[in-house]
Amino acid sequence: MTESAKILVFDEEKDTQDLFCQIFRHQIDENIYSFSFAFTFDEVHKQLDSNSFDMFITDLHIAGGDIVSLISQLREKCPYLRTIVTSAYGDIGTLRTVMRSGSHDFVIKPLDAKDLMQTVANTFKVVQELKRAKRTEQKLTAISDELSLSAQLQKSILPGNSLRESDLELWADTLPAAEVGGDFYDFFKLDDDRIGVVMADVSGKNVTAAMFAIIAKTLIKTFSKVYKSPAECFYNVNHSLCEENVTTRFVTAMYGTFNLKTLEFVYTNAGHLPIVSARPNEEPKLLDCDTGIALGIMDGMDFVDNVHKLVPGELIMLYTDGVNEATDIHEEEFEFDRFLKVFKEHPVTTPKLITNAVIAAIKEFTAGAPQSDDITTLCLKYRPRIVQNVN
Amino acid sequence: MEVKAVTEGDILIVTPVGRVDTSTAKSFEEEVMKALAQASKVAISFSEINYISSAGLRVILMAGKKVASTQGKMALINMPEKIFAVFKMSGFDKILKIVPTLEDAKALFG
Structure with missing residues (x-):
């Protein structure tokens, strides 16, 4: 079964939307990825509150908020969501900040189509793996619930x-x-x-x-x-x-x-x-x-x-x-x-x-x-x- | 679990291999039921079974009921003493046809 990934892209630059739609046009046509876009912190919070995403692709520096703490919060709130950070700065300091925030991967700007596609594909694999694990966990929980019910019945x-x-x-x-x-x-x-x-x-x-x-x-x-x-x-x-x-x-x-x-x-x-x-x-x-x-x-x-x-x-x-x-x-x-x-x-x-x-x-x-x-x-x-x- | 099935004349000989316990009973059931759908005269051979639990007995019982419901015939053959003791202890020998060999089963089926 092929599943599609819901991806939220956060960037101040409005042409990001066109760029992503261009790079991922095939995957969008085939329903492999579906993208949503946010350009301000207000918009990103609204999107995150009303939808459940599998992937979050965000620029590291956006006016009006702290991306690093947003990523950390998301790690706790949505344990199955994975974040990819984009930044024009590829220095060690920036990379360390990104890693500490708990994001999954990093892509340098200006975005290279091939690199971005590869990174998103890899991350998608991880997300699918996590979803599978989650389903298994749910099944196991259901089974152990049944087991404890029968243990209680038996004892009673x-x-x-x-x-x-x-x-x-x-x-x-x-x-x-x-x-x-x-x-x-x-x-x-x-x-x-x-x-x-x-x-x-x-x-x-x-x-x-x-x-x-x-x-x-x-x-x-x-x-x-x-x-x-x-x-x-x-x-x-x-x-x-x-x-x-x-x-x-x-x-x-x-x-x-x-x-x-x-x-x-x-x-x-x-x-x-x-x-x-x-x-x-x-x-x-x-x-x-x-x-x-x-x-x-x-x-x-x-x-x-x-x-x-x-x-x-x-x-x-x-x-x-x-x-x-x-x-x-x-x-x-x-x-x-x-x-x-x-x-x-x-x-x-x-x-x-x-x-x-x-x-x-x-x-x-x-x-x-x-x-x-x-x-x-x-x-x-x-x-x-x-x-x-x-x- | 592995369940061998071969046909001899109009008799289907089903031979489960190994242990039939709670963990293998489900696949044992599926294999046996699949085999039963192919013939009306069935001999289940216990020659390669070294353990059967109550979950396994239940499958044999279901097989017996299924065969009976289609006017078929079923016999259990080649049963080691230890396995026979389980059938005897649970009283199953009273309602299932347990005979020593395939030849006896053939005679029984007529």
Whole structure:
């Protein structure tokens, strides 16, 4: 795309206008340059106030004002405008004055057509470059605005970090990537005995993913109050998401209810990662479970309730793929072995401490590589008081 | 990202190369959709893919929906165990046709 440059010429000599129109007649005809002329300071201020120019060509000595300070002011007011100074005096003192004023180039008078054309052409290139940079900057600003909006949206739907309910301790946290993904977690009291927990990851990034996360989170919480079985809850969440979903977005999710009396964790899995279980004096492991398909893909799919009974002191963690797929600079992944090792190294711990230990281990592993996905975890520990005293 | 496409008989074999993650998913989608416009029987080969993220799964899902909407057929072939684990974990193996080889895909297409 060829852009035209708007150029303002300031000179006391009236024949300057004819001279410029003569020298640049081709460029004017082809709309490459469009010239405006001012012959007094009044006129130049009027022009500068009412138009936006790309280039300003001015004589250094004009009665009734100070050109050097005008150029300096323009530098601040119009950062994308470039100035060319013309002067009959080509001595070092004059040149230094011109340079200090912040003008872009200098042409000696009487004006040589070839020199002037070349100088204007060079300056025009610089102006175009600046305009391009400005557009890029505007685009980047728009993108970062969108990113911060999705970060805010994502944060706004999270319930906080911790919950303590009789013998249950819970800690959840998320470490958003620079380009915010669609991770979210949730926890809530269902009745006197049961706590509901959710871990989910919406496909894709940014605002649309964040919006989808809000819908999914709301549906899960709403249906959790209606259906006691997590599988039934997901069947209905899936149905609702499929009805609305035109963007082929989907969400992998796990929803479980922990019963404080029976110690049963009943959970259903919609294409999400297996739970980590760390029992005292046992190897930490991933729990095998029946997996349904991610939510929002196909209506009518079945989900299954899996039951895992916690033992005193047991800790379970739900998480997103930002954990096991955290990648170092050699594109090697953190993977489950390193993940489980963290639990092994911290046999006596709390949900908060183990979460921090996992994040520290990931950071140490990825050292220097950018975080490409959100890292989200939710950890539960069942710790009856009597065991706590023994410990 | 690079996506190879060759035709064998009336089957179009699409072979993406490298990692399909958030940064490459967009061009992966464009290349796959372009290829799908050319044939009604499509086999996507995972022989040269070493990683696929959820953004990549979404593209496969869209491809499946697009093929289905035109009464076409799609199969996923040559899937390394690690990639298959991703499809299985997300439950995608339940709705997509994943078969070992091109011959199996041919048999499936009939």
